[in-house]
Amino acid sequence: MKLALVFPGQGSQKPGMGKALAAAYPAARRVFEEVDDALNQKLSKLIFDGAEIDLRRTENTQPALMTVGMAVLRVLADEGGAAPGSYSLVAGHSLGEYSALAAAGAFTIADAARVLRARGLAMQKAVPGDAGVMSAVLGAELAAVEKAAADAADLTGGVCVVANDNAPGQVVLSGSTTAVEAAEVGVKAAGAKRAVRLEVAAAFHSPLMQPAAAEMKRVLAEVALRTPAVPVVANVTAGQASDPNDIRELLVRQITGRVRWRECVTHIAAQGVDTLLELGAGKVLAGLAKRIEPGLTTYSVETPEDVAAFLTMVR
Helix, strand or coil, rough: CCEEEEEECCCCCEEEEEHHHHHHHHHHHHHEEEEHHHHHHCCHHHHCCCCCCHHHHHHHHHHHHHHHHHHHHHHHHHHHHCCCEEEEEEECCCCCHHHHHHHHHCHHHHHHHHHHHHHHHHHHHHHHHHHHEEEEECCCCCHHHHHHHHHHHHHHHCEEEEEEECCEEEEEEEECHHHHHHCCCCCCCCCCEEECCCCCCCCCCHHHHHHHHHHHHHHHCCCCCCCCCCCECCCCCCCCCCHHHHHHHHHHHHHHCCCCHHHHHHHHCCCCEEEEEEECCHEEEEEHHHHHHCEEEEEEECHHHHHHHHHHHHC
């Protein structure tokens, strides 16, 4: 088995995620405590028992998802299921790239939590007034969505770009509200099954996030970033990165750039990886991977039951 670890992005969060894991495993509890201390906030209480509306706030969602993913990894490492050296590559979807870097030892968990808190705040503040929208287009080819986005931007004078190329038939638009609305009409005319608005605070991964990119350049310059123990597959290039200076630049570019997730998974498979292990909340990435590279074996691990099932498989 040649293994890669992947970590989910915004949208996978849910109240109570990681609670059963923390109750069952001291290693998981220590991760939640570490993040609470780093943020000087009981983020664990918000994750386990807080209101969904509070968890959806971007500055909470981002460190929360990283925390759950790292708690799962710590448990698997302790139990012998995903010890350092057992995986060949790491990747994460959008904010999940920070989780991946923490998994590879490039960030400490505490630093990853603090950086993601700053990232969430910067992204929320980036666009005053109309913060823009994001829309998932289902059932259309990438080229058709790209054309609809460009046509909508020309028609309205607003911003509309492809933010995420997630999988065949699943592409996400991002930009000014009027421009995205026009693009939704365009993609449906081009044969898309539907366009679904996403519940996000702003138009992420678009040029509207340029103020957040500038802020993250400053934040990342002040954080210790070590060479990862295994390469990370970067969102914006779908290629491997190991040099800390390159990683900083890629993380800044990621704020306004496209998440090339389909290409990331294809790259992972091309390196001989046969098993993709999704760590943290939900099963979104495992589902996407099966559509992108059907030959991959995928596992999603979040709960104690998931841990037990995966350990039974690898032992």
